[in-house]
Amino acid sequence: xxxxxxxxxxxxxxxxxxxxxxxxxxxxxxxxxxxxxxxxxxxxxxxxxxxxxxxxxxxxxxxxxxxxxxxxxxxxxxxxxxxxxxxxxxxxxxxxxxxxxxxxxxxxxxxxxxxxxxxxxxxxxxxxxxxxxxxxxxxxxxxxxxxxxxxxxxxxxxxxxxxxxxxxxxxxxxxxxxxxxxxxxxxxxxxxxxxxxxxxxxxxxxxxxxxxxxxxxxxxxxxxxxxxxxxxxxxxxxxxxxxxxxxxxxxxxxxxxxxxxxxxxxxxxx
Numbered sequence: 001x002x003x004x005x006x007x008x009x010x011x012x013x014x015x016x017x018x019x020x021x022x023x024x025x026x027x028x029x030x031x032x033x034x035x036x037x038x039x040x041x042x043x044x045x046x047x048x049x050x051x052x053x054x055x056x057x058x059x060x061x062x063x064x065x066x067x068x069x070x071x072x073x074x075x076x077x078x079x080x081x082x083x084x085x086x087x088x089x090x091x092x093x094x095x096x097x098x099x100x101x102x103x104x105x106x107x108x109x110x111x112x113x114x115x116x117x118x119x120x121x122x123x124x125x126x127x128x129x130x131x132x133x134x135x136x137x138x139x140x141x142x143x144x145x146x147x148x149x150x151x152x153x154x155x156x157x158x159x160x161x162x163x164x165x166x167x168x169x170x171x172x173x174x175x176x177x178x179x180x181x182x183x184x185x186x187x188x189x190x191x192x193x194x195x196x197x198x199x200x201x202x203x204x205x206x207x208x209x210x211x212x213x214x215x216x217x218x219x220x221x222x223x224x225x226x227x228x229x230x231x232x233x234x235x236x237x238x239x240x241x242x243x244x245x246x247x248x249x250x251x252x253x254x255x256x257x258x259x260x261x262x263x264x265x266x267x268x269x270x
Contacts, residue, residue, distance in 0.1 A: 001058065004083040006076040009067065012058035013051035013080055017043030020268070021086050024050055024116070025077065027095025028191055029179050031057030037253035038260075045261060046090070051080055053096070055187025068190040070096075070122065070198045074103035081111060090264060092116025092213075094249060095161070095222075096191070098123040099198065106204055114267045115212040116260060119246050121225035124232075125201035135159060136196050143189040151188065152180035160221040164245035175250070205232035211270075212236045213263040217244025217251060237263065 003010050014032050016039050024042075026034050032050040042048045052059040053073050062068070077100055081089060091112045093101040099122025105112045117123045121132075128136065135158050142150045155162045155176065166173045180188075212233050216226040218240050230238045239259050244251035 003058075004080060006054070006079040009054050009062060009076070010060045011051060011054065011076055011080060013049060015084075016048040016050070017046060019046045020113070021081075021084075021089035022046040022048050022264070023077065023081065023086075023089050023091050024048070025053065025073075025093035025097030025100050026050075026056075027093070027097050027119070028195070029056070029183050029188060030094070030097075031182065033057070034179070034247075034250065038249050038257055041253075041257035042260065046264070049080070049084070049086075049089070051077070053100070053191065055184065055191045057182070061184040061187035062190075063186050065190045065193055068194045070099050070103055070194050073100035073194070074107060077101070077104050078108055078111065087111065088113050090114045090116065090267070092118065092260075093120070094118040095120050095246065096122055096195065099195075102201060102205070102208070103199075105208055105210065106201060109208070109210065112210050114210055114264065115208065116263070117212065117214045117226075117229060119216050119220050119222060119226070119248060120229070121222040122195055122198060124225040124229045125198070125203075125205065126225055126228060127200070128196065132160070133196065136192050140189045140192050143185045143192070147185050148180045148183050148188065151183075151185075152177045155180065161246040164219055164221050165247050165251070168245070168251075202228070202232065205229065206234060208233050209235060211263075211267045213260065214238045215241060215248065215256070215259060217241045217246065217248035219245045220248070221246060
């Protein structure tokens with residue numbers, strides 16, 4: 001199992017295919033396995049690098065809340081690229097993963113050939129709306145006091161990002177339920193806190209000069225934040241994925257993969 005040490009935390013990663021590197025990070029509660037429908041297409045043209053945020057998947061789950069944060073996740077991503085001796089790559093992520101990608105780009109723009117921001121409010125750097133903030137605090141309490149089974153049950157009732165996906169049917173409900181049950185309660189709770197306590201980067205997005213693809217499903221609840229991101233990034237290209245919610249890579253993988261590959265080809269041809 002490929003891993004490396006970021007400070008004293010073991011981080012899991014995978015490499016698929018060959019070519020110019022493309023590093024992607026999944027969102028809150030997810031892991032490398034949720035890129036499953038995208039791996040073959042993306043790895044057919046690029047060296048696809050997938051990894052698990054600390055607190056997620058096969059990476060370590062530190063018990064201390066101070067070991068988490070969007071800037072910390074961005075440092076982990078930089079350390080992964082350094083570990084692989086990669087000086088420059090296409091960098092992207094879904095939801096929380098895009099928040100990490102933005103911060104890497106702001107901190108180390110020379111390492112980023114292009115940026116892919118998928119279904120992400122955390123990439124916008126905007127404060128969380130009051131309803132979402134209340135739900136986040138409730139989720140932390142549930143995870144720490146009652147475990148991930150309780151978090152999964154609550155998500156079906158109050159997490160708009162999840163509801164937009166699970167309302168599609170039983171299969172989607174089971175995917176989300178398993179996503180939560182795969183999580184460590186401490187790791188999940190502290191990662192949620194990372195969103196609540198995220199550093200505001202909205203006023204810095206105009207510093208991003210690399211070609212940027214901003215994507216969201218047509219039914220994504222975070223669309224307003226996505227549109228705010230589009231307005232602030234000078235070289236942003238905005239596309240929507242039809243018949244898709246917050247998890248557009250799972251809802252409509254063919255369109256998702258096509259848009260990414262077309263965008264990256266444009267960048268590579270420049």
